[in-house]
Each structure stands twice: as C-alpha cells, then as structure tokens.
Amino acid sequence: MAAGFLNSFIRHADVVKIANIAQIVNVIAPILTRGDDMLKQSIYYPLEMYASRRNGAALQVRTSGPQYTSKSYGAVPVIDSSAIPDGAACTFSPPTAARPRLLRSRST
Numbered sequence: 620m621a622a623g624f625l626n627s628f629i630r631h632a633d634v635v636k637i638a639n640i641a642q643i644v645n646v647i648a649p650i651l652t653r654g655d656d657m658l659k660q661s662i663y664y665p666l667e668m669y670a671s672r673r674n675g676a677a678l679q680v681r682t683s684g685p686q687y688t689s690k691s692y693g694a695v696p697v698i699d700s701s702a703i704p705d706g707a708a709c710t711f712s713p714p715t716a717a718r719p720r721l722l723r724s725r726s727t
Contacts, residue, residue: 621662622699625669629701632677640666678702 628638642648649663680702686694 622665622669625665626699626701629669629677629703630680672703675703678704 625638628635640649643650649660649666651658651660678701680700682696682698682700685697687697689695
C-alpha cells in the first residue's frame with residue numbers, strides 16, 4: 620500500500636512538491652525505539668528505497684500487463700510503477716540494491 624502512494628507522488632511530481640510521513644518514530648511508525656534500542660519495521664525499507672531516489676526528474680512510465688476489474692475504476696493494471704533516472708543517463712538494466720526498480724504488484 621505504501622509503495623502505491625509513493626509511486627503516485629512520483630507520477631504527480633509536477634504538482635506534489637513535498638510529501639511527509641506524520642509518525643516517523645514510535646506509535647505507528649517505521650522506526651520504533653525503547654531506550655537505546657531501535658527496531659526498523661518492514662515499512663522502513665520501502666521508505667528508505669524511495670527516499671534514496673528522491674532527486675531527479677520523474678519520468679512518465681507506461682507499463683503493460685495483466686489487469687483486474689474494479690467496481691469503482693474499471694480495468695486497473697496489476698503492475699504499478701514510477702521512475703526517476705539515475706544521473707544523466709537513463710538505463711534499463713536489471714535492478715540492484717543501488718538501483719532498485721520502483722514497482723508494486725496490486726495482485727492479492
């Protein structure tokens with residue numbers, strides 16, 4: 620779910636200039652602390668991945684693939700994506716830890 624919102628922010632970067640997370644530490648947050656101890660919850664890692672790709676121009680991405688039918692929106696693609704080029708060159712090489720693809724499956 621978080622990846623869907625983050626992809627949407629990137630796709631709408633022409634109007635979304637800043638996006639924040641309200642609870643970054645404790646309560647409903649990706650980082651929990653107790654004294655000197657810290658726990659990174661699973662949502663921390665997608666946020667870290669997107670944050671590392673926050674600079675650059677957002678590209679208009681077109682994907683094709685399977686779809687499902689939504690009562691509210693009709694045919695909805697199963698694959699959700701966004702893209703920000705890494706530096707001056709835009710390459711479509713296999714994803715790595717340093718260059719992850721920002722994709723999300725909407726399938727259940």
